[in-house]
Amino acid sequence: MIKLYIKLIKFLGQYSKRLDCIIGDLLEPYMDIIDILMSVSGVGFRFVVVIFAEIGDIQRFESSEKATSYAGLILRAYESGGKRGFSYIPCV
Numbered sequence: 001m002i003k004l005y006i007k008l009i010k011f012l013g014q015y016s017k018r019l020d021c022i023i024g025d026l027l028e029p030y031m032d033i034i035d036i037l038m039s040v041s042g043v044g045f046r047f048v049v050v051i052f053a054e055i056g057d058i059q060r061f062e063s064s065e066k067a068t069s070y071a072g073l074i075l076r077a078y079e080s081g082g083k084r085g086f087s088y089i090p091c092v
Contacts, residue, residue, distance in 0.1 A: 023049055033058075 024045075027034060030052070037048045054071045061067040 020045070027052065 027049070034048050037043055037051070038045065051071060055067055058067055061070065
């Protein structure tokens with residue numbers, strides 16, 4: 001049984017690499033934007049892919065603020081009952 005799990009893990013690892021290549025090919029026209037996004041500390045290729053999947057065609061937004069707000073990437077301050085807090089960015 002353990003040998004089967006080891007084979008499955010190896011297969012999934014190879015499959016994941018293939019998918020990364022296919023996704024990379026699809027995002028080739030956007031590599032300049034991807035490079036800029038990945039220059040931010042902690043932002044990797046898969047996170048950028050999730051952002052592209054979430055936002056879609058970025059040209060449909062009037063400003064970068066509207067695009068980041070749509071994707072839920074803007075922190076907002078709020079105050080209620082004299083207490084102050086900040087929203088958070090959900091984990092991807």
